[in-house]
Amino acid sequence: MAKTIICRCEDVSLEDLIEGFRAGFHDLESLKRYTGFSTGFCQGKSCTAHAARFLSALRGGDDVVADPPRTRPLLHPTSAASFAGQITPGSDRKPT
Amino acid sequence: MKDRADLVIIGGGVIGLSLAYHLAKMGFSDIVILEQGYLCFGASGRNGGGVRQQWSTEDHIELSRQSVAMFRNLSRETGYNIWFRQGGYLFLARNAEMAAQLEQNVKLQNRVGIPTRLLSPAEAQGLVPGLNTQGVEVCSYNGSDGVLFPWPAVWGMAEMAKQLGVEINTFTRVTDIDIKGRTIAKVLTDRGAVATQRVVNAAGGWSWQIARMAGCELPNKPYRHEILVSEPLRPFLHPMVSDLSDGTYFSQTMRGEICGGISDPEEGSSMSTSSSFRFLNRMCQSMIHLLPTLAGVKILRQWAGYYDVTPDGNPILGKVNEVDGFIQLNGFGGHGFMLAPIVGKLAAEWVLRKSEHPIFSKYNLNRFKSGEVKKESLVIG
Structure with missing residues (x-):
């Protein structure tokens, strides 16, 4: 059966969202915590909008979920050493 | 939302939920919980999950010893794996x-x-x-000692409380507490009022604000x-x-x-x-x-989250002088989560007058007038 992936970092599927919704998690913050979407490497950059869209549909469609979870540092996963003043900025970056 | 309840708990964090769960288990479930955000919105959802028994006062050591035993059973009890x-x-x-x-x-x-x-x-x-x-x-x-994942612990207690008849209202902000003389009349929220004579202030970092609504000053x-x-x-x-x-x-x-x-x-x-x-x-x-x-x-x-800090590093528990039926369960200063299971249980027994555990007089707000409590020195973070 085809599977719709919402969050690629934490492998959260649409089925997981639906299960979370049925378990009573009806707001984006709670659904995030229950399913784990947005808690991985990209911290929600690629999944939050999808999750919000599907949550709106689950809530009946006319109720648009517009409040994303609070954006927090870091913008990008970065080594502890770079914040400890132990290496110069940029030197821990690898070519992608 | 119910417009009347035997007991209103302000704060849907782990302390309030633990109290509600234990009260409901003892057969007292006409309880309304008022939570301003989602479950896990406050410090109960923002902490590192540490659970330790290494403290500098005998009370903290003994309470946390009993809490650890209860945490060991919580996953089985609630069906939520708290890891x-x-x-x-x-x-x-x-x-x-x-x-x-x-x-x-x-x-x-x-x-x-x-x-x-x-x-x-x-x-x-x-x-x-x-x-x-x-x-x-x-x-x-x-x-x-150990670590757990706070979120499922919160959800598990909430789910059990709900199944036993407790009403949990999330996204419901308390705006005022209506007092007549020395008695509580009702709790006002942005979603309507709840008539009650007993209110528990389990609002963590917001406890000082809630207390003020009842005309009571906390040092937190x-x-x-x-x-x-x-x-x-x-x-x-x-x-x-x-x-x-x-x-x-x-x-x-x-x-x-x-x-x-x-x-x-x-x-x-x-x-x-x-x-x-x-x-x-x-x-x-x-x-x-x-x-x-x-x-x-x-x-x-x-x-980030809040530590609800008292002058002596100990919580504020029990009654206040100014208002009848206004119960404090706050001021846990960064270690409320780890004490929540046992504090909720003891508070439930105390509310139902099944037992009078000494912590409710010893850690009463009045201690700051008499100055009798040993300071907890092992507060981290």
């Missing part, structure tokens, strides 16, 4: 004064039945390979406490490591992340949960100093 892992807590002392304090604490903990031991720096390295023990005089370690002050989490790593770190010299603590969660924070003597009381670069810098320096292998670990996120 409680008892990998121990390792405290590091760097000077003679701290070493003496640890020695004294260990004696006290042993008397209460907690098997804490003093370890030499070399023994500590056996527990945490790669630990930098330069300048460390002595460590204390108790293997039955909210302090921002910041915390961070790394990418997940293969399990390698057994105990929570905590350095008493700067209040650094970190542990490895069951998801593999390193999660921890640090005290900041310059942090003043505020109602802010913003994130600072200062924290990131200090925390990364300290954790790399303690465990140099963490230098290359990538940090994913930092966030």
Whole structure:
């Protein structure tokens, strides 16, 4: 059966969202915590909008979920050493 | 939302939920919980999940001993896996004064039945390979301390309370408490009023505001406490490591992340949960100093919550002089989560007058007038 992936970092599927919704998690913050979407490497950059869209549909469609979870540092996963003043900025970056 | 209840609990955090759950189990379930956000919105959803029994006062040691026993059963009881892992807590002392304090604490903990031991720096390295023990005089370690995942613990208690008849209202902000003479008439919210004569103030960092609505002043002050989490790593770190010299603590969660924070003597009381670069810098320096292998670990996120801090580091429990039926369960100063199971149970027995545990008089608000309580000195972060 085809599977719709919402969050690629934490492998959260649409089925997981639906299960979370049925378990009573009806707001984006709670659904995030229950399913784990947005808690991985990209911290929600690629999944939050999808999750919000599907949550709106689950809530009946006319109720648009517009409040994303609070954006927090870091913008990008970065080594502890770079914040400890132990290496110069940029030197821990690898070519992608 | 119900417009009338025997008991209203303000704050859907772990303290209020634990109280509601235990009351409902005892057959008292006409309870309305009012939570301003979602479940886990406050400190109950923002903490590092540490659960320890190493304290400097006998009361804290005994309460946390009973809480650990209850946490061990909570997953089975609620059906929510709280990922409680008892990998121990390792405290590091760097000077003679701290070493003496640890020695004294260990004696006290042993008397209460907690098997804490003093370890030499070399023994500590056996527990945490790669630990930098330069300048460390002595460590204390108790293997039955541990870490858990706070969110499912909150949901599990909420679910059980709901099944037993408790009404939990999320996204419901308390705006005022209506008092007639010395008696509570109703609690007003942005979604309507609830008539009641008994109100529990379990609002954590917001407790001082709630108390004011009832015409009562608490000495509690909210302090921002910041915390961070790394990418997940293969399990390698057994105990929570905590350095008493700067209040650094970190542990490895069951998801593999390193999660921890640090005290900041310059942090003043505020109602802010913003994130600072200062924290990131200090925390990364300290954790790399303690465990140099963490230098290359990538940090994913930092966030913040409130410590609800009282002048003596102990909670405020029980009645107040000004208003009848206004019950305090707050001021836990960063360790409310770990005490929640037993405090909720004892408070339930106390509310139903099944027993009169001494903590409800000893840690009453009145103590700040008489000044009789021993300060808890082992508050971290």
